[in-house]
Amino acid sequence: MMTSVLFVTWDGGGNVPPMLAVASEMQRRGHAVRVLGHPSQRAAVVTAGLAFEAYSTARSWTALKPRSGLRADLAYAAVFADRRLGRDVVRSARRSPVDRIVVDGLLIGALSELCRAGLRYTIFVHTLRAAMYRAVVRGPLGAVLHVRGLRPAHLYEIAELELVVTDPLLDVRPRANAASIVHTGPVFAERATQSTFDDPPAEVLVSLSTTYVHGQAELLQRIIEAIAPLPVRVIVTTGPAISPDEVRPSSNTDVHAYLPHADAMASASVVVGHGGHATTLLALAHGIPLLIIPTNTSFDQPVIGHVIAAHGLGLTLDKRASTEAIRDAVVELIRRRSYRDRTGEVGRRIRGAPNGAVVAADRLAGRAATAG
Incomplete structure (x- = not known):
């Protein structure tokens, strides 16, 4: 019918x-x-x-x-x-x-x-x-x-x-x-696969909101500077609300206006995001730990950050967090095996469901x- x-x-x-x-x-x-x-x-x-x-x-x-x-x-x-x-x-x-x-x-x-x-x-x-x-x-x-x-x-x-x-x-x-x-x-628009992040070198995907949020370009810059000293590859997607020209990449950073997240997550070790539901769940489907930095505290982002931290799937920081705090959080997510084990379990369950x-x-x- x-x-x-x-x-x-x-x-x-x-x-x-x-x-x-x-x-x-x-x-x-x-x-x-x-x-x-x-x-x-x-x-x-x-x-x-x-x-x-x-x-x-x-x-x-x-x-x-x-x-x-x-x-x-x-x-x-x-x-x-x-x-x-x-x-x-x-x-x-x-x-x-x-x-x-x-x-x-x-x-x-x-x-x-x-x-x-x-x-x-x-x-x-x-x-x-x-x-x-x-x-x-x-x-x-x-x-x-x-x-x-x-x-x-x-x-x-x-x-x-x-x-x-x-x-x-x-x-x-x-x-x-x-x-x-x-x-x-x-x-999901595309089928997720388990990330191959166990293979070096580590990769970090940074993706914040696709809508305009005041101060978001400054936060992106702080994240880039926080991860710059680490021996990792960094991929930043700015989305339509920010021009790639608004941020200054470091030597280990590639900046894109748009990149299919399913492709970028295929080998990512950590995803740094704002707590948007779609990016967060896609990262989990790939078995990737998350660092959530809510850019808009008026809706779901702080709640999603709290849930991620409470379930041992990642960490959450305030959007005013220092470069040192952001760097320490990324290092912890890469080094501590428990985050990868837990997100791996959740990812297998999500990928196995319709x-x-x-x-x-x-x-x-x-x-x-x-x-x-």
């Missing part, structure tokens, strides 16, 4: 690829798929071979625009609370009815409008569920959403399904509404219900 699905996303960087992977898997199976998002996402969606529809009345947005501090937090909160975005979703679903509406779990304004319109929806959680739920219900973002008259906890509770595209053993499973929460496992996109597509196709 063919299922029609409307995927609802926003221009946020790492949240986009896993949803597009699930949408592509649905389309590969013959289901009807379209993606609703910000105009800046058109190229990525079309390149993935999917039908794209832009929001017609929602406020314009791109995650690459420079913002800092409180201004950045409020700008993101405005996107997540945007009811106009939700009304665009409702209009799209009524104009071309679908069986499923799958909405990024941060878009609380969209969920609220779907609830008001009596349309059922599936929540797509692109990171640890514990981190996303905590962010929208508590803390600064939760406070902004409540002030705007939104009820995130209720909107999560009434969802017909939650697809959580992460490793269930790293997440905290909620007690309430657990039957409708499905941990699919992480979604791709999360396949599991998510199975659930969407198997539990189709008219969304209106």
Whole structure:
């Protein structure tokens, strides 16, 4: 039986690829798929071979625009609370009815409008569920959403399904509404393999956020300087928000605007990252220890850093950490065998499980219900 699905996303960087992977898997199976998002996402969606529809009345947005501090937090909160975005979703679903509406779990304004319109929806959680739920219900973002008259906890509770595209053993499973929460496992565009980092020389991959974060170029420079004295090869990817010209490489460092992480991780000994979910889980799938330095403390990065450290999969430092602290952490991750043993175990388990996109597509196709 063919299922029609409307995927609802926003221009946020790492949240986009896993949803597009699930949408592509649905389309590969013959289901009807379209993606609703910000105009800046058109190229990525079309390149993935999917039908794209832009929001017609929602406020314009791109995650690459420079913002800092409180201004950045409020700008993101405005996107997540945007009811106009939700009304665009409702209009799209009524104009071309679908069986499923799958909405990024941060878009609380969209969920609220779907609830008001009596349309059922599936929540797509692109990171640890514990981190996303905590962010929208508590803390600064939760406070902004409540002030705007939104009820995130209720909107999560009434969802017909939650697809959580992460490793269930790293997440905290909620007690309430657990039957409708499905941990699919992480979604990868390419198959991961065990890193060959036991073969010298050691290699360190440094990759921070693909979105604009104030001070990120300075942090990249500090990481480069911290690792410069070590007898290792360093690969740095800056992403679209930073030009490679903004950092000064040392003699052991190669800087790239973009490099497929699956290729770079094939021989990496350590990954230094910001705690982004996608890069973190891909490193674990390759069996690589991590040094997490959160660049944005308002969402999931500190939570992911804490989980990595608590499970013995790596270390976490504050973004103000000194070059000496960063260097010491990298040396410890390379030298101490326990980190490699633990990440190796987790990597084998992740690689042996089905791709999360396949599991998510199975659930969407198997539990189709008219969304209106």
